[in-house]
Amino acid sequence: MSKIVTIERFILENQPAHARGTFTNLLYDIALAAKIIATKTNRAGLSDILGRAGNVNVQGEHQQKLDVFADDLIRRVCDHTGRLCVMASEEREDIIEIPEQFEKGSYVLVYDPLDGSSNIDVNVSIGTIFGVYRCIDKANRGRLEDVLQPARDLVAAGYVLFGASTMLVYSTGDGVHGFTLDIELGEFLLSHPHMILPEKPTYFSVNSAYYQRWSPANQRYMRWLQGGEPDSPPLSARYIGSLVADFHRNLLRGGVFFYPTEANKPRGKLRLLYEAGPLAFLIDRAGGYASDGCTPILDIDPTELHQRVPLYIGNTDLVRRAEQLLQEEEMVAA
Ligand code: P6P
Numbered sequence: 175m176s177k178i179v180t181i182e183r184f185i186l187e188n189q190p191a192h193a194r195g196t197f198t199n200l201l202y203d204i205a206l207a208a209k210i211i212a213t214k215t216n217r218a219g220l221s222d223i224l225g226r227a228g229n230v231n232v233q234g235e236h237q238q239k240l241d242v243f244a245d246d247l248i249r250r251v252c253d254h255t256g257r258l259c260v261m262a263s264e265e266r267e268d269i270i271e272i273p274e275q276f277e278k279g280s281y282v283l284v285y286d287p288l289d290g291s292s293n294i295d296v297n298v299s300i301g302t303i304f305g306v307y308r309c310i311d312k313a314n315r316g317r318l319e320d321v322l323q324p325a326r327d328l329v330a331a332g333y334v335l336f337g338a339s340t341m342l343v344y345s346t347g348d349g350v351h352g353f354t355l356d357i358e359l360g361e362f363l364l365s366h367p368h369m370i371l372p373e374k375p376t377y378f379s380v381n382s383a384y385y386q387r388w389s390p391a392n393q394r395y396m397r398w399l400q401g402g403e404p405d406s407p408p409l410s411a412r413y414i415g416s417l418v419a420d421f422h423r424n425l426l427r428g429g430v431f432f433y434p435t436e437a438n439k440p441r442g443k444l445r446l447l448y449e450a451g452p453l454a455f456l457i458d459r460a461g462g463y464a465s466d467g468c469t470p471i472l473d474i475d476p477t478e479l480h481q482r483v484p485l486y487i488g489n490t491d492l493v494r495r496a497e498q499l500l501q502e503e504e505m506v507a508a
Pocket residue numbers: 289290291292381415416417418443
């Protein structure tokens with residue numbers, strides 16, 4: 175029987191000495207928030223928390239009650255600890271400032287509190303995505319400039335997957351590690367140390383219903399993934415419609431997820447700061463690659479909190495193929 179390692183013990187044993195303390199405690203805070211959200215999510219069908227909260231978020235999407243709960247909970251767990259100087263959430267139009275009465279810390283937390291929320295009512299896996307930066311301007315901590323950083327400057331990123339079991343997967347740069355929540359103990363236990371993307375991919379993930387809206391290059395990419403060309407890889411298709419679930423499965427089995435631009439979505443659908451960026455950090459640490467079709471996601475400088483970005487993420491050679499086809503299309507168009 176392998177030794178039982180809680181996330182707290184793992185963080186303490188694996189965080190470099192200089193990062194122990196505030197940064198380590200911030201990761202605990204995120205794990206605590208994940209446990210609380212998990213209890214609500216697991217009972218979502220029972221505690222009348224399902225259904226719409228009656229209001230619409232900054233994205234113009236109907237907020238589900240669980241969305242509102244998760245967003246508010248993460249803020250309340252993190253805003254008074256003195257570890258953060260500012261936060262940003264998918265559910266809030268502006269940055270989340272640290273209340274005056276609390277000490278400001280040195281880190282920035284960006285998060286999507288409950289991605290895939292349209293799946294809440296149909297009991298399909300949903301997830302939380304988070305990223306942690308250092309504050310840039312120590313003198314004027316807690317401004318938009320501290321939040322708008324490229325994903326390459328993340329000091330940590332991860333996600334919580336609320337599925338058949340609840341998993342927390344994170345990286346501080348040295349490997350990607352997965353923990354599964356033991357609901358009897360109320361502890362996240364190390365279950366997937368040093369997660370590495372399999373060299374041989376298994377799946378491609380995309381909403382193929384939008385095929386007619388794509389550019390010829392993206393349509394050709396889809397046909398290549400479907401085995402339509404001599405050098406096509408042997409893949410199967412899986413699409414859950416919940417980014418964290420699709421990403422997690424591909425991380426374990428190998429593959430590519432993409433959400434390209436469309437005629438009515440010139441920048442795609444997914445957000446750079448708190449969706450594509452943290453996942454790009456993770457896939458990079460697990461041996462894969464993420465691109466907007468032209469530029470590594472890690473190198474894109476955000477200009478707005480909620481800016482969208484096309485996303486191709488997974489095995490490097492699969493993502494590179496998309497870049498090659500899109501580049502050829504660019505050259506033809508030029
Ligand atoms: P579509 C969920 O709403 C989400 O933001 C991601 O979790 C998911 O990958 C994507 O949108 C699904 O979008 O257009 O395929 O329904």
